[in-house]
Amino acid sequence: MRKLLAAVAVLLAFASTAEARGRHHHHRHYAHSGRPAAWCGWFMRTQVGSDPGPQFNLARSWASYGTNAGGPSVGAIVVWRHHVGKIVGQENGQWIVQSGNDGHAVRTRPRSLAGAIAFRNAYASF
Numbered sequence: 706m707r708k709l710l711a712a713v714a715v716l717l718a719f720a721s722t723a724e725a726r727g728r729h730h731h732h733r734h735y736a737h738s739g740r741p742a743a744w745c746g747w748f749m750r751t752q753v754g755s756d757p758g759p760q761f762n763l764a765r766s767w768a769s770y771g772t773n774a775g776g777p778s779v780g781a782i783v784v785w786r787h788h789v790g791k792i793v794g795q796e797n798g799q800w801i802v803q804s805g806n807d808g809h810a811v812r813t814r815p816r817s818l819a820g821a822i823a824f825r826n827a828y829a830s831f
Contacts, residue, residue, distance in 0.1 A: 745804050746789055747761075753770075764786070765787070767782055767823070773823075775824065777800055777821075783821050786820070790802040790816070791803050792824075799815035800816060800818055
């Protein structure tokens with residue numbers, strides 16, 4: 706019985722390590738629907754007036770989109786190294802951000818802007 710439990714423990718440890726390792730480079734893997742596994746940039750492409758192309762599936766590509774917003778503001782695109790979203794409001798001193806692939810869903814919620822690398826104004830409203 707101990708050998709069986711030890712074998713199961715080793716298999717579970719290996720599976721969780723492989724799963725964690727897979728997440729680090731998830732922007733390179735694509736789901737069957739054509740949507741990238743890391744899809745916040747892909748979602749943002751659907752939210753702007755004209756699709757800027759698949760190079761914007763990568764979140765940090767949005768740091769060069771549109772024009773510099775000069776800081777956070779409602780309507781601005783906020784870019785982190787590995788995530789992108791749109792600031793849709795401010796509540797109780799917190800910025801409300803809508804983004805795709807936030808907990809594997811499109812979510813609108815208060816988010817810290819710590820670590821943001823850019824705030825961009827889109828060419829078209831969205």
